[in-house]
Amino acid sequence: MPEKMPKQEPAPQPTSEVNYPPVENGVDYLDSVADHLRFGQPSPRNLKYAVLHLQAAAELLLKARLQQEHWSLVVKDPGAAKRDRFEAGDFDSCTTTGAIARLKDIAGVTVDDKSAKSLAILSKWRNALQHYGLKAPAPAVETRAAQVLDFLLEFIHGELLPALPGAKASAVEEDLVAIGMKVRQIKTFIDTRQKRLDAELRDVTNRTVECPFCGSFALVVGQGPLSPSCRFCHTAWNEATFAAAAYAEVFSPDAEAALQTCPTCSNLALVVDWARVLHATELKHLCFACGEAFDHLAQCHGCLDMYVPSPNEDVHLCKDCLPARLEKF
Ligand SMILES: [Zn+2]
Ligand SMILES: [Zn+2]
Ligand SMILES: [Zn+2]
Structure with missing residues (x-):
């Protein structure tokens, strides 16, 4: 009989089981993201975990809000959702982009364009990371991450805290204040770089x-x-x-x-x-x-390229196509 491998970690005691409800869990991920980025010039490893944890936080938090509306909205195809499978965690869930669309259309949540874009880019980076590593430059990750952090902190305040019981809400609120301070540190680095650039541009x-x-x-x-x-x-x-x-x-x-x-x-x-x-x-x-x-530009009806129309021009043809068309008459 081969000798048993020694266990790396002690088996979890029943009292220490991992039981993080979605909002607390999301906030915990956000705290990790802020820690990975807040000292400036993050290492590739820090960037990697920042992207992974930020995406995990975004998914948990957006879906926690969808679930307030109705549990089936978290499922990829709500029409075919089954309650028992949902409770067992046995279902395909909607994408981040899908979650944002449902929040806007069904729950009436406002998601500004810039945040929606940053969330979409973040989710692409996470997928890239899982397949071939992260190629995004560090300042891009920091800037997008700071935007998403800002958005999610605001989102928790406005959309998730009101639905939590008082004691839980105050505990989360305390955590948010601490994370907010770390995010401001990250933004200071970004602002300093942007100011340096302003002169150059x-x-x-x-x-x-x-x-x-x-x-x-x-x-x-x-x-x-x-x-x-x-x-x-x-x-x-x-x-x-x-x-x-x-x-x-x-x-x-x-x-x-x-x-x-x-x-x-x-x-x-x-x-x-x-x-x-x-x-x-x-x-x-x-x-x-x-x-x-x-x-002013118009599209040429002959070659379909764009051209600069002269005032009152109504032939819809560019300089190259106009002579050819006239020859035909
Ligand atoms: Zn750039
Ligand atoms: Zn043309
Ligand atoms: Zn040009």
Whole structure:
């Protein structure tokens, strides 16, 4: 008989069983996230656990709120949900993105766009981590994590605490204060970096856009067709086209329609309708290769490319297609 391996840890005593209800459990994960990030310049290992624990916290907390509405909303397909299977934990649950949509549509919870985006990106990173490791740059993880931490702390206050019994609520509230202080430490590092950047970006504000990776207004475009990069998180794209595509993917409702060929430089790097530059309030058309911004563009009915229409023009054809069409008559 082979000798039994010695146990690594003593078997849990019945009195010390793990029994963390979802909100307390979520708060415990948030505390761990803040600890992994609060001293600045986190190691890859700290970043890894920050992402894993933050995603775990987000899932627990969002679903705890859904469950207040109805338990079946936590299940991937609520129509086919079975109570006994739910109680046994034997079910597929909805995704983070699905949970956010249900919170908005069914529970009437407000989730601002920036937080929703950060939550979606976080969940992508978690999946990436499980399959091939995390490739996101540290400042991007810190910034997104800080946004999600902020959102979840607020979410617990507004949506989860009111439903907890008084004593439990005060215990959680105390924990939230402590975590809030750690989050402010993290944000101080981010703010310091952002301030340093502001001076650097002063002359290029009209072609600096929000980075689809870290969410900072620090992606400087318009440096030709090659290598735009974010000055904050240092994510670089090999070509302006890829940066424009990544931007359109995150910031426009229809990424394919939002990415077009630029009438000035002919690169497929024009973001139509959805580009917003640093300090601007309105959206515009901006080429990520040549950096030109356009007030008015129209789509040519001949070649389907975008072109700059002359005033009162109503033929819907670009300069290249117009002569060809006239020849036919
Ligand atoms: Zn960035
Ligand atoms: Zn261009
Ligand atoms: Zn045309």
